[in-house]
Amino acid sequence: MDSDDEIEEAAKWEGSPGTIVLINALEDSSTIKVAHEATCLLIRQYLRSSSSHNIGVSIYGTDQTQTDLNSNNIIDIISMDTPTLEGYKKLRAMDIASYGKAKEYVLSEVLWHCSKIFKDYKKKLSSQTILILTKLLNPPVTTDQKRTLDRVVNLVGSYTKITIINISPDDYPIDKFYKELLIDINKSQEYTLPQAVWNPNVIQNMMYQQSHRHLAVAKLSFEIGPGFSIGVGVYSLLGKSNQSYLKTSNIDAKTNETVTRVTMRSKLTVNPGDSQKVSDDDVSGDSKELPLLDSELLFCQEYGGERIEFTKKEKEEMSNPFGPPMLKLLGFKPAIKLCKEKWFLKAGYFLYPNESVIEGSTVPFKALHKACDEMKTVAICMLCSRANSRPSIVALAPCTRPLDLEIEIGFDVIHIPFAENVREIPQLDDESDKPILQxxxxxxxxxxxxxxxxxxxxxxxxxxxxxxxxxxxxxxxxxxxxxxxxxxxxxxxxxxxxxxxxxxxxxxxxxxxxxSIKRSCNTDKSNTIKKIKTEDINESLVQDMIINKSVDKLTVAQIKNILKERNITFSKSLNKADLCELVYENCTS
Incomplete structure (x- = not known):
């Protein structure tokens, strides 16, 4: 399906995601109010998470134009950028229903406006998403329908995700035009008609999920066999919601300006004809300070009391001997051999086909999922998500609808430990009698x-x-x-x-x-059993305890040490009574 060149030229993960929210001003005031409230909740969610997500909010279908681009009947409330408190206040204070409505519903103009924003945006975007909040009842004018469908095909072809959220209190028959529009959005694949939603919190959750759906941790080539690879995206379904802490900054004592820190690497050159040695404190007038090149930079690590030096290239090769970022199939194992709870190293990922890496990857991905599901097996793979990250062994377990998301199929990526990660924990002996449950x-x-x-x-x-x-x-x-x-x-x-x-x-x-009734303390000190310390145990004490049949006063660990000192083999599964019998039988002098 691909060549070696395609694997080497796989798209690198860089940039930040971009999303544009479009609110249809041609709808009734109640629908506009719900869409407005849901959008405010979405911006607030981004402010809470301190996300680097670039988001813009626009209104279309008005009789006014407020935009820097050459577009008609569009108002840009928030220009696409990282969310700010000023933008949120502006959005919340705006009364969208007060604007006049346009004479005609032209949707192609809005889609062209979005493509122009993505194209002219100065920051590099890792993904492009358009969220349209509207009813699917009134189509654009007849003369604009063909242009709208063509515009959608161009946007989807440039890997722009378009999602229509159906805002309505009740179900109703969706117009034929929007069904054709959804076919082009989904590239003629199977799709479900968007259900009517009216709760602003539900709409906010839908928008948040849709804008994050294509935020892949990595977009890789999955090498299934020699000369056969498919494109996949590695996604993290769980994100950390860390508590924000106060940040400190250094301020200049005179100007009260924030002090910035710049790290520079430089080298000191000395005139070869000058025989005088130059120390760190006394720099000769003939010396020059020049920038240090990456090829001249050395790394070192102490080993056996000596400093072993490496160049930058050698360090990168040692850090990742696996090669370029990719996912490589090693083999298959029965699913019963895999225990997610036992081999939990860190939060796993989710694997899904990605057509932007290699076209036609969805069909073999579904075939692999079906085969693993029917045969009850998991795929063992080597995963390297970044060029400078360490490879890890993972298991691909087939799953459907992870975390109740509207995702048909995929694989859970479960991290498996290397041999160096497995720890041998000594068996703990429980001396207390196990309670019998009735x-x-x-x-x-x-x-x-x-x-x-x-x-x-x-x-x-x-x-x-x-x-x-x-x-x-x-x-x-x-x-x-x-x-x-x-x-x-x-x-x-x-x-x-x-x-x-x-x-x-x-x-x-x-x-x-x-x-709770506490056990009363024993006031009779004559019956109190004093524990024997391990360092007090000697040969004469052991013989006295054997004669008096009082070896059971020792702990299990102490009894095992007595047997080990005399090279007496025993099973780890023996209880305390059996260990005492071994002492009586084999340790009598």
């Missing part, structure tokens, strides 16, 4: 667990600490007198636990809490 106790606990079960979704719980902090910061930044209400979803609901019979649970497993 059948009645098991049955009661099963009833409790069954009564507390619920349907889990990935977006059910929000971090209460982060949410409360965001609302406090936003209230101060926006000069709001009251905080936005927040419902803590991690707090237990008392009504859920009313199904538990407290008397039966207390009888079987209790008592609990402050009412």
């Amino acid at each position: 059948k009645k106790q098991k049955e009661e606990m099963n009833k409790i667990l069954n009564s507390l079960q619920f349907h889990y979704k990935a977006d059910m719980f929000e971090n209460p600490k982060l949410q409360s902090q965001y609302r406090a910061i936003e209230a101060k930044a926006l000069q709001e007198t009251s905080l936005e209400p927040f419902v803590d979803s991690t707090i237990q609901k008392p009504e859920v636990y009313q199904v538990i019979r407290e008397d039966v649970f207390e009888e079987l497993f209790g008592p609990f809490g402050v009412s």
Whole structure:
């Protein structure tokens, strides 16, 4: 499907994503209000995450024009850039419904406007996304429909993702034009008609997912065999929502200006005819300071008391001997051999076909997914996501609809440890007697667990600490007198636990809490057993304990040490009583 040249020239991951949100001003005021509120929530979400995502907001279908480009009936509320508090305030204060409506609905003009923004944007974009908030009821004028479809084909051909969000309180028959438009957006592949949504929070979540769907960690060539590769994208479905901390900066004492730091590498050259040695503190007048080239830069590492030097090229080759960034298939293993919980090293990725790397990759990707799913196997691969990153062993497990997303198929990328990562943890001996559970106790606990079960979704719980902090910061930044209400979803609901019979649970497993009965201390010191320290154990003490049959006063670890000192082999699965019998049988002098 590809050649070696195509693998070497795979697209590098660079730039930041760009998204344009379009609001249809030709709709009724209630629809415009919902779209406006959802867009404000989206900008606020980007402000909270301090994202480098470039986003712009425009209104189309108005009788006015406010844009730097040569477009008609379009108002750019927020020019495409990283979200700012000023832009959010401007968007929130705007009354979109107050603008007049255009005489004709021309959609091709809006799409041309978006393509012009992406083309003229100064920053490099890693992805381009257009989100259209509108109803799918009224099509553009007849003379503009053909131009709109052609414009969509050009945008999709340039890898611009177009998503239409159907804003409506009720379902209705979608116009025929929008069905043809969706066919061109999805490149004549299977698609589902967008469902009507009316909740601004749901619309905000949909926009946030759509704008992040193509944010791949890496776009790689997946080498399945010699001369056979497909294009894939490696995605991270889980992102860190770190708590923001106060940043400190150094200020000049005289001017109060922020002090910036610049790191420069330079070398000092000395005139060859000058025999006088130049020290670090005394620089000769004939010496010159020149910039240090990358080819002259050396790295070193101490090994055995000596400094081993490497050039920059040698360091890069040692850091990544695997080669260019790619995914390479090593073989297959039964899925039962893989345990995600046991081999968890770090958060895994999600693998999905990417046509921008190698065209036609979707069909073999689906075939591989179907084969692994039917044969209950996982693919073991070598993954190198960056040119300067270390390769790792991963397992590709077939999955569908990860985290309840509208994704048909894909592979979970599970990191597998190398031999150097596996630690041998010594077996811990539990000296305490294991409690015996009665059948009645098991049955009661099963009833409790069954009564507390619920349907889990990935977006059910929000971090209460982060949410409360965001609302406090936003209230101060926006000069709001009251905080936005927040419902803590991690707090237990008392009504859920009313199904538990407290008397039966207390009888079987209790008592609990402050009412627990503590064991009274033994006041008779004559019956108190004093623990023997390991350093106090000698041969005479061992013989006395064997004669008195009191070896069981020692700990399991101490008994094992006695057996090891006498080169007596024993199984690790033996309990304390069996170990004592071995001492009585083999350690008598």
